[in-house]
Each structure stands twice: as C-alpha cells, then as structure tokens.
Amino acid sequence: MKIKAYAVMEKGGKLTPFCYEKALGKNDALVRITHCSIARGDIQFMNDDWGDTKFPVVPGHEIVGIVEDIGANVTGLQPGDRVGIGYQQTACFKCEFCRAGNEQFCPDQQVIGVHCHGGLAEHIITDSRFVFKLPASLDAARSAPLMSSGVTVYTAIRKANLPDNAVTGVLGAGGLGLLAARFLQKMGHQVSAFSHSPGKKQLIEQSGAAYLDSSNESNLSSLQQKFDFILSTLNVDFNINTYLKLLKPQGKFGVVASPLQQQPISIGLLYDYAQRTIYGNYVGSRKDMVDTLDFSARNNMECMVEVLPFSEMDTAIATLRNQHTPVRLVLEHR
Amino acid sequence: MKIKAYAVMEKGGKLTPFCYEKALGKNDALVRITHCSIARGDIQFMNDDWGDTKFPVVPGHEIVGIVEDIGANVTGLQPGDRVGIGYQQTACFKCEFCRAGNEQFCPDQQVIGVHCHGGLAEHIITDSRFVFKLPASLDAARSAPLMSSGVTVYTAIRKANLPDNAVTGVLGAGGLGLLAARFLQKMGHQVSAFSHSPGKKQLIEQSGAAYLDSSNESNLSSLQQKFDFILSTLNVDFNINTYLKLLKPQGKFGVVASPLQQQPISIGLLYDYAQRTIYGNYVGSRKDMVDTLDFSARNNMECMVEVLPFSEMDTAIATLRNQHTPVRLVLEHR
Numbered sequence: 001m002k003i004k005a006y007a008v009m010e011k012g013g014k015l016t017p018f019c020y021e022k023a024l025g026k027n028d029a030l031v032r033i034t035h036c037s038i039a040r041g042d043i044q045f046m047n048d049d050w051g052d053t054k055f056p057v058v059p060g061h062e063i064v065g066i067v068e069d070i071g072a073n074v075t076g077l078q079p080g081d082r083v084g085i086g087y088q089q090t091a092c093f094k095c096e097f098c099r100a101g102n103e104q105f106c107p108d109q110q111v112i113g114v115h116c117h118g119g120l121a122e123h124i125i126t127d128s129r130f131v132f133k134l135p136a137s138l139d140a141a142r143s144a145p146l147m148s149s150g151v152t153v154y155t156a157i158r159k160a161n162l163p164d165n166a167v168t169g170v171l172g173a174g175g176l177g178l179l180a181a182r183f184l185q186k187m188g189h190q191v192s193a194f195s196h197s198p199g200k201k202q203l204i205e206q207s208g209a210a211y212l213d214s215s216n217e218s219n220l221s222s223l224q225q226k227f228d229f230i231l232s233t234l235n236v237d238f239n240i241n242t243y244l245k246l247l248k249p250q251g252k253f254g255v256v257a258s259p260l261q262q263q264p265i266s267i268g269l270l271y272d273y274a275q276r277t278i279y280g281n282y283v284g285s286r287k288d289m290v291d292t293l294d295f296s297a298r299n300n301m302e303c304m305v306e307v308l309p310f311s312e313m314d315t316a317i318a319t320l321r322n323q324h325t326p327v328r329l330v331l332e333h334r
Numbered sequence: 335m336k337i338k339a340y341a342v343m344e345k346g347g348k349l350t351p352f353c354y355e356k357a358l359g360k361n362d363a364l365v366r367i368t369h370c371s372i373a374r375g376d377i378q379f380m381n382d383d384w385g386d387t388k389f390p391v392v393p394g395h396e397i398v399g400i401v402e403d404i405g406a407n408v409t410g411l412q413p414g415d416r417v418g419i420g421y422q423q424t425a426c427f428k429c430e431f432c433r434a435g436n437e438q439f440c441p442d443q444q445v446i447g448v449h450c451h452g453g454l455a456e457h458i459i460t461d462s463r464f465v466f467k468l469p470a471s472l473d474a475a476r477s478a479p480l481m482s483s484g485v486t487v488y489t490a491i492r493k494a495n496l497p498d499n500a501v502t503g504v505l506g507a508g509g510l511g512l513l514a515a516r517f518l519q520k521m522g523h524q525v526s527a528f529s530h531s532p533g534k535k536q537l538i539e540q541s542g543a544a545y546l547d548s549s550n551e552s553n554l555s556s557l558q559q560k561f562d563f564i565l566s567t568l569n570v571d572f573n574i575n576t577y578l579k580l581l582k583p584q585g586k587f588g589v590v591a592s593p594l595q596q597q598p599i600s601i602g603l604l605y606d607y608a609q610r611t612i613y614g615n616y617v618g619s620r621k622d623m624v625d626t627l628d629f630s631a632r633n634n635m636e637c638m639v640e641v642l643p644f645s646e647m648d649t650a651i652a653t654l655r656n657q658h659t660p661v662r663l664v665l666e667h668r
Contacts, residue, residue, distance in 0.1 A: 264597065
C-alpha cells in the first residue's frame, strides 16, 4: 500500500510530505498512527550524527496507533487494538540473541531511520511481534515516550536488581532522566536527580525526585558511598569518577546515553574496597517492552508531555533544534 | 605472646628482625607459619604506595601454616590443622556487609599492613573466622598464592556467571593473570591471554591459554565482538576501549588491578547495540575463599611458584624490586 508520511530527503534537511510503498507481510500489522513523539534522537537521525541514517528518512520511533489490518500469520492482535511501536521493527528470530529473548542485539534487526521508515506518517507497517498492545488505562499521548525512552530506562533500572527502598540517583534531568526518576520513585526507591540547572528543580520534584545541585562537585563529597544505584542519561562531558565515589560497595552505575568524547576513568574505583559495576543498557527486548507497559499501567506512570497537532511538526522540530525542552513533545493526528 | 617476625621500620626500608606482642583472643587461632608468598603488593606496602601502611609493617598476606592453639570460642579448627590465611584478619560481623556475607567490605575490618602484622614471621594470631582449612590434596607452597591472588581472580571470574565453554581473555600475564588463565581453563572455558611480551608465550601456554600478541592493537580488530569475558590484571596504562570492543553484546569486563593514571573510556561502547558491563572485584568473602580452595582441590589447581627458604627473603625482595617475575615467590620455613 501507499503510505503517506513526512521525510527528510538529505542530511540536515527539512521535513516534507513523502509517500512510500510497503506491502503487508504475513507477520505484519498495519497501524494507523494517532501519536508520535519527536525527540532529540530524531534530530540526530535527521542530522546523520551517527553516520548510519538512510535518506530519505521518516523520523519518529515512539509511536501509538490503532491496528487496521494484520497479516495471515499474526496472532494476538486484532484490528481496532490500541498499540505502541518503538525503534526496532523486526528481528531474525533465529540468532543466539533472538533465541535468548534479547532481540535488541539481533545482527539482522531492522530499526527506524536505518532500515525502514518511522512514525511521522499516517500509517506504519511493522512486524507484529514488535507491535505491543497498550494497556487500557494508559493515555495514548502520555504513553508514546514509553516506547523507546521508557523501555530504555525501565530496563536499565531493572538490570540493577535493587534492594527495596534503595538510595538511587539520576544524572541529567532531560527526557530520559525525568522518566527514570519517575520509574524509580514508583518502584519505591529514594531518588535524587543531579542537575546543573536550578531551573529544573521544580520539574525534578514533580517527577518525585530530590534536586541535587551538581554544578559544584564539592557539594557532593558528603554523599560518598551513599548510593546503591546511579543512572546516567547525560550526553555531555561529566566526571564519572565523582559519581562512582558516591556508590556504596557493590553499587551500580548504569548508562543509557554517552558524551561524544571519551571520559577519564579511575579504574581502581571499581574494585578497591568497593566492587562497583558500570553497565550500559540498550533499549530493551520484547519482554522488557511488555514489562515496561505493564508496570506503567499498574503504577499510573504518566510521562510529562506537550501534545501538538501533526500540522505543527515544524514548530516541534525547531523547538528541539533551538532549545532543551524539559518535557517530551508528542504529535497527535486530530 | 611474643611473635618473632621481620618488619620494615619506615617507608621504603629493609626487612629487619622484629618482635611484637599479641594475645590469643577467644575467637583467635595461633598459627605456626610454614609458607608465605612475597609479591609486588608487599613491595607496594613497604613503599607505602597507597599511603595507608602503618610502620613498622610485617609484610606477607598469603600465608600457609599449622594451627598451634585456639581461643575459647573457636569451633571448626583444631591444633595440627593445616590452614591458609589471606589479607583480611577480622571483621565486625554486625554491619550490613558482614550480615550479607560480604565481610570484605566491612568498614571495621582489619587487614595486614594497615591494622596488623603479616606472614613474614614465625607465627601469626588471626581471628579464626579468617583462617581456612587447606584441603588435603593441596600442596602448601603452591597453595599460598590462592589466599589472596587466587581468591581475587577466582571470585572475579565467578561474578561473570559465564555460559559453558565461554570465550574468555586475560589482560596481563603476571601472577594474577596466569592464575586467572588457569582457573578459566580448569572451568572449561576457552582462554586467551593478551600480552605485549612474546617472551611470556611459553608460560602463558603452560597455564592453558592461547597467547595473543597485544603489542599492536590492529592485530586485535578481527576479534571484535568475539569474547564473553575479559579480565584485566594490568596495573599499567592500556586502552580499555580496544578491549570493550572485543566483547560480545552482554559481554563482561572484570578488573582486579588498575593503572595509577586515569584511562579514557568511550561510554557509548557500554550500551550501543551491546549492553556491556565493567565490574571490579575486591578479594573475596569468607565463602569465596572456601569456594576457591574447594575448586582448586577438586581441579588440581597448582600455582606456578618458586620456593625459597625464609633466610633468602632479601633476595626475594630484591628480585621483586628489580624485575618482573613470571612466577610467585614463596618463602618456606625449613
């Protein structure tokens, strides 16, 4: 079928109306898009910051919509179902990673922006095994960010296997950081968010976290060995050693974003009287996605979003290009 | 009682005969020392490289001997038992770490060189809960290195929770590295040892590992994403990013030693399509010590050692100060 979308035709270009053909395969679902978030990651795709964008590109990888049709082999989805779709569109289901339930590492996976088109469109056709039913209690617009940012930080936190009422921290109070703080708070942990921006204090407190001013590192020295877990969502330079010292023995430092430049690390902080761990988390598996949505539904996880009509996508892009937005922008077909 | 030992009286000094008084507490064991290894870590204590050595210091923290007496409360040990003693001499047994069986993080622990005297002596009095029976099949001299280096690398490897027949690597082919290679091989894994020194090829192969020349990093590019686990025993600068790239998705990088200088790390290598982990391991708990000794006995783990009489301790120290020794030096009372 012909899918009406909005694409960027070349590196750094503007969004323009764009049509592409895609057939409904026997494992696929056709979804009419109702909501698609637009975030800094999409701008990075449009700018080809990672060098793997395939132009023309239809951005948008946090998608909510309604199933309109399904392929012959599809089970578990029906036309009319309200669903969410994330970054990954399919996998081989044969490799060691797929067989172990870690489809996010499949070497033959297809992802939006590199192998196929995304959610700034009227429809999308996706392998139904990467189309997830939205629990009824979740609001469509406020759930869109769960489909990539949400599953990423939720899975990163779950990997830490935290004790009850853990002492946790989040580095960075952008989209990922505020979502992480909210998940941690909903899981019953003590949460602090480290930020250089006093202006974010109110937002941080709304997300359920205490604000910790990290602009002066000497403020943090009294917190050494106090934290079970710190999650970094920073994509700017930071002193990782400062934060490793804040971890208790056996404490864990998760990363879901990274600065472009290498950062100096004192390797001794990882073992000397301490045995600390640093780990990365890359999105999540299909099971992680289901867990993220289940947890969010059971705990009334509401992402902080600003909803705009699709017709204002250029405004949304300009906002993202020109300034940091503390809440996620979600486009809505009205 | 009066304990005859050899101490260094001030930073960087030489070993001289030294006596100190210590009473047998109700939880203690008095052990007549038969063997004590002497390693680079002892030289670092004698040099006060970490700034926490308390002089006079009796070095030696890999000790084997025979129980001569026990305190009133001691169970599980008898005079005549052949035992091993490591770096840690006691703990509070009340803190959160002790209660969880992780006595190595106890903030009130006592360790050799900082709080009490070590194994270059005729006797030692140690909390019996840190005195471990040596399985009968283990040779005394060849077991001494298990008491600190052994438990450190064994525990580091166990923390990786490796699949059967994993692809593993060891960075550095000194005392820790060769022991780690041997443990990995005995556990049934494929082992490579990365070394800049072609002269170590034979020793590496004796330990059951394949030699990989890491002097030219471009040699390693064909190995990207091949390893489940790499353990670094290096205390010199190295490019951690080179080795992170060799790890498969979900691969783990353990560290049990570190360069003095900070090393630049590309944090993105920890998550992007990969989800890698770096963790440190600091010695081990009492349970880890028992596991190390049990595994070693069941698998005929023989450390490569050179045995010298205690009277040649100055020669041993000079050897350690002046050159790298590929095998562990163990002093023996004859």
